Amino acid sequence: MKRKCKLFIDVVMYFCFLYLMSYRAGRxxxxxxxxxxxxxxxxxxxxxxxxxxxxxxxxxxxxLTRAAFVIIDGFLLAAMxxxxxxxxxxxxxxxxxxxxxxNRTARVLHTFSTAWGFMLTVFHVGLHTHAPMEKLRKKAxxxxxxxxxxxxxxxxxxxxxxxxxxxxxxxxxxxLPKGNAAFEVSxxxxxxxxxxxxxxxxxxxxMRLFQRIRKIKNTEM
Numbered sequence: 001m002k003r004k005c006k007l008f009i010d011v012v013m014y015f016c017f018l019y020l021m022s023y024r025a026g027r028x029x030x031x032x033x034x035x036x037x038x039x040x041x042x043x044x045x046x047x048x049x050x051x052x053x054x055x056x057x058x059x060x061x062x063x064l065t066r067a068a069f070v071i072i073d074g075f076l077l078a079a080m081x082x083x084x085x086x087x088x089x090x091x092x093x094x095x096x097x098x099x100x101x102x103n104r105t106a107r108v109l110h111t112f113s114t115a116w117g118f119m120l121t122v123f124h125v126g127l128h129t130h131a132p133m134e135k136l137r138k139k140a141x142x143x144x145x146x147x148x149x150x151x152x153x154x155x156x157x158x159x160x161x162x163x164x165x166x167x168x169x170x171x172x173x174x175x176l177p178k179g180n181a182a183f184e185v186s187x188x189x190x191x192x193x194x195x196x197x198x199x200x201x202x203x204x205x206x207m208r209l210f211q212r213i214r215k216i217k218n219t220e221m
Contacts, residue, residue, distance in 0.1 A: 002049070005049070006046070006049050006050070009042055009045060009046055009049070010046065012042060013039065013042045013043065013046065014121065014125075016035060016038065016039050016042065017039060017117075017118060017121065018189065018192055019035065020032060020035055020036060020039060020114075021114060021118060021188075021192070022185055022188045022189070023035075024183065029093055029094045030094060030095075032094065033087075033091065033094035033095060036087055040080075040084055040087075043080055057070065064207065064210055064211065064214065065127065065130070065207065068127055068203075068207070069124075069127055072120055072123050072124055072127065073124060075116070075120050076117065076120040076121060076124055079113045079114075079116040079117035079120055080113075080117055082109060082112070082113030082116075082117075083110065083113045083114055083117055085109070086106050086107075086109040086110035086113060087110065088100060089102065089103070089105075089106035089109070089110075090102045090106050090107065090110060108175065111172045112172060112173070112175055114172070115169050115170075115172035115173040116173055118169065118192075119169065119173065119199065122195065122196050122199035122200065123199055123203055125196065125199070125200055126199055126200035126201075126202065126203030126204060127203055127207075129200045129203075129204070130203060130204050130207050133200070133201075133204045134204070134208075136149075137149070153201065156194075156197055156198065156201065157198050157201045157202070159194050159198070160194040160195050160196075160197050160198020160199070160201070161198055162194075163190070163191040163192075163194040163195050163198070164191075164195050164198065166191060167188075167191045167192070167195065169192075169195065
């Protein structure tokens with residue numbers, strides 16, 4: 001039951017994050033602020049439900065997957081703290097009771113931390129989906145659809161990388177100017193959905209590569 005609850009919270013967090021990233025000032029900022037507070041609450045709840053993971057950080061040996069989780073989650077926590085801090089600095093534009101006045105530095109920090117927060121979230125999801133993707137690959141290899149699976153995998157990866165190049169996400173991550181490109185909500189969700197799939201695939205490929213390198217080194221010893 002607890003596992004299903006955690007999964008439900010994670011799914012809600014992901015789609016809330018996407019919706020907030022697609023939000024435009026023309027819709028009014030109040031709802032954006034309220035949902036942002038909701039996302040922060042879910043993020044804190046996620047960590048409360050995973051307190052045991054923090055307690056195990058200093059115990060046992062570190063596998064490749066475990067080390068990757070710690071590194072990615074550490075950077076993700078930093079990005080989320082940046083989002084929370086910049087949101088507080090911008091709260092004067094949203095809540096009348098806030099004493100803070102928004103400035104350009106806060107806006108830059110907000111878009112920067114949000115972009116990295118989303119990408120690191122995708123990588124975090126990729127670590128969780130590594131095992132199911134490996135099982136799927138093994139099943140494909142054992143069937144007559146092996147080549148079709150690899151072709152489909154490659155096409156999805158290329159499509160996701162293309163969507164990343166077309167989006168403003170990488171520019172926000174690099175603090176580059178975005179310009180004033182036209183925005184379509186449907187295009188946004190397709191782009192970021194494909195970016196999510198591609199990010200999970202990249203994590204899977206990197207994990208397989210590192211595992212093979214380690215296997216080769218172990219056989220040579």
